[in-house]
Amino acid sequence: MCRAPAVVSQAYSGQHLCAKHLDRSVRKKVGRELRKQLSINKPTTVLVAISGGKDSAVLLSMLVDLIGNRPDVRIVAGCVDEGIEGYRPPSIVAAASLCDMLGVEFITTSFDDQDFLAMDEVTASLDAILERNPEAPRLPCSYCGVFRRQGINALADMVQADVVALGHNLDDMAQTVLMNLTAGEVERSRRLAPHTDRPAEGLAPRIVPLRWIPEQEVHLVALHRNLPIHNEVCPNAEGALRWRMRDVVATLEADRPGTRHGLVRSLDAIRAMTPPSDLRTDAIGTCERCGSLSSRAVCKACEMRDLVGVK
Ligand code: SF4
Numbered sequence: 001m002c003r004a005p006a007v008v009s010q011a012y013s014g015q016h017l018c019a020k021h022l023d024r025s026v027r028k029k030v031g032r033e034l035r036k037q038l039s040i041n042k043p044t045t046v047l048v049a050i051s052g053g054k055d056s057a058v059l060l061s062m063l064v065d066l067i068g069n070r071p072d073v074r075i076v077a078g079c080v081d082e083g084i085e086g087y088r089p090p091s092i093v094a095a096a097s098l099c100d101m102l103g104v105e106f107i108t109t110s111f112d113d114q115d116f117l118a119m120d121e122v123t124a125s126l127d128a129i130l131e132r133n134p135e136a137p138r139l140p141c142s143y144c145g146v147f148r149r150q151g152i153n154a155l156a157d158m159v160q161a162d163v164v165a166l167g168h169n170l171d172d173m174a175q176t177v178l179m180n181l182t183a184g185e186v187e188r189s190r191r192l193a194p195h196t197d198r199p200a201e202g203l204a205p206r207i208v209p210l211r212w213i214p215e216q217e218v219h220l221v222a223l224h225r226n227l228p229i230h231n232e233v234c235p236n237a238e239g240a241l242r243w244r245m246r247d248v249v250a251t252l253e254a255d256r257p258g259t260r261h262g263l264v265r266s267l268d269a270i271r272a273m274t275p276p277s278d279l280r281t282d283a284i285g286t287c288e289r290c291g292s293l294s295s296r297a298v299c300k301a302c303e304m305r306d307l308v309g310v311k
Pocket residue numbers: 082119140141142144145234235236237240
């Protein structure tokens with residue numbers, strides 16, 4: 001596009017872009033996706049779930065660019081502290097300084113606030129948990145994922161968010177689609193964000209404006225914009241299925257550029273064939289223990305609380 005040195009060579013599109021042009025093209029794609037996923041026709045509060053990492057940092061910065069000046073939009077950034085020593089504290093610092101830099105309101109909650117065990121305690125007692133209940137999930141991420149979802153719901157409640165924005169990039173989306181497909185769980189993929197309608201009464205729909213942006217490009221934009229980010233990987237990530245899927249998707253993409261787009265496009269095609277009205281939203285009630293939304297009598301988070309034996 002110009003004479004500046006390219007920072008990325010997009011095998012999937014054949015383009016070479018400098019940092020400035022990459023930023024511009026990413027912003028354009030995010031804007032297009034945002035308009036598709038979010039129609040603002042009344043005062044709207046957007047909770048942006050941030051982690052201190054590059055994806056949510058770029059998401060927040062793009063949203064501030066694209067809709068931050070609108071008088072009918074309130075953007076709040078929220079972070080869930082899982083209680084992972086060495087990993088979470090520095091990333092919360094990065095998240096806070098990002099919000100400072102962008103002038104965005106910042107709120108947090110922690111697993112402890114939500115009556116969960118801190119993740120470090122879950123990890124430390126995993127052997128004991130499994131001994132008590134051999135059926136219990138073996139990997140820390142299975143607990144963390146459920147608790148974090150509840151944490152994000154709590155943050156959304158705090159500010160009465162109309163919508164929750166998540167920083168999933170193209171690689172994340174492609175990994176999830178492939179993971180669900182290989183597990184035979186197409187239904188799960190159909191429920192993935194973006195939600196055009198409320199996935200359940202009382203729950204803010206999720207949007208994922210970065211869903212077409214490759215992880216590497218998100219990272220380059222974060223660097224180009226000088227966003228404060230914490231670029232470490234959670235010590236529990238290794239061993240998780242997603243970790244292996246990362247390699248699989250990266251290998252497939254290198255072998256045949258465009259694979260990631262293809263995976264996400266096939267999800268959209270499946271969705272188009274099966275309208276969202278088919279989804280079993282009617283089955284969703286409230287958990288008899290904690291009152292949060294659940295399709296079962298006792299919600300997944302309460303079930304996990306029982307497993308880890310907390311409070
Ligand atoms: S890698 Fe697993 S344990 Fe670590 S933050 Fe993510 S979900 Fe939680």
